[in-house]
Each structure stands twice: as C-alpha cells, then as structure tokens.
Amino acid sequence: MHFCPSCSNLLLVEPFAGQNSETCLVCQTCPYMYPISKPFVSRTILKSKEVDDVLGGEEAWANVDSIEVVCPKCQHDRAYFMQIQLRSADEPMTVFFRCCNKKCNHNWKEN
Structure with missing residues (x-):
C-alpha cells in the first residue's frame, strides 16, 4: 500500500x-x-506477537486445591482446580481443572 x-x-x-x-x-x-x-x-514480514497464557502460566497452578473429579484423558480421580472470572461480573466464574497425574497434566474447563 x-x-x-x-x-x-x-x-x-x-x-x-x-x-x-x-x-x-x-x-x-x-x-x-x-x-x-x-x-x-515490497514485502514486509510481520513478527509474530508473543502469546500470553490466559490462566497465568505454571505459577498460577502452584498453590491451588485439588478435588475429586475424573480426568477425561487418563481417568485419574483427582484434579487441581481454580476459578477465574472471564466474563462480566453478573456471569458465573469459569472453573479450570488440571489432572493431578504428573504424566498427564491435562487441562480442561467445567462445562
């Protein structure tokens, strides 16, 4: 242009x-x-933007509680959880889970 x-x-x-x-x-x-x-x-190659982790990265999972819930990937019976307010204040919080099985570490959110 x-x-x-x-x-x-x-x-x-x-x-x-x-x-x-x-x-x-x-x-x-x-x-x-x-x-x-x-x-x-003329050609300009754009540099990719560094992506921020929405959940706060590994540090956010350091001090979270665990609960009895089945992992959909490995069927392990416990998972860490945290609640994050993603939408407006009148909407419920979104619950994110991470499998307690160190080999799996699967992340998912509550439906």
Whole structure:
C-alpha cells in the first residue's frame, strides 16, 4: 500500500489516459498522481506477537486445591482446580481443572 505524500490518503492504481498511457498511483482526494514506469514489489514480514497464557502460566497452578473429579484423558480421580472470572461480573466464574497425574497434566474447563 502506498499513501499520498500531500494528504496521507490511500493511493489507488489506475490507468493514466495521457500521452504514453502509463499506469499511475492516484489520490482520490487531491490531484496527486505518480506515474508507474516499472513494476515494484515490497514485502514486509510481520513478527509474530508473543502469546500470553490466559490462566497465568505454571505459577498460577502452584498453590491451588485439588478435588475429586475424573480426568477425561487418563481417568485419574483427582484434579487441581481454580476459578477465574472471564466474563462480566453478573456471569458465573469459569472453573479450570488440571489432572493431578504428573504424566498427564491435562487441562480442561467445567462445562
């Protein structure tokens, strides 16, 4: 994308009906025109944003209680749990579970 140096609006690619029938970058708001004499390509590779852990990472699970509930993955009978308010205050809290079996460590939320 290219922008007008005069008014900062987006420039459009349009054929120019002048003497040599070139293609031009044209501003729709002001009379700015820039003739395109050769193809040009520019590529910008965007850097990925680092993803934050919604549940607070491993530190959040350090001091939580456990409860008797069956893990849907390994069928272990105990899981750690924590409640987090994800929606507005008038909605109930969401309960997240993590299996107590160290080999499993499966996370799930209450339906």
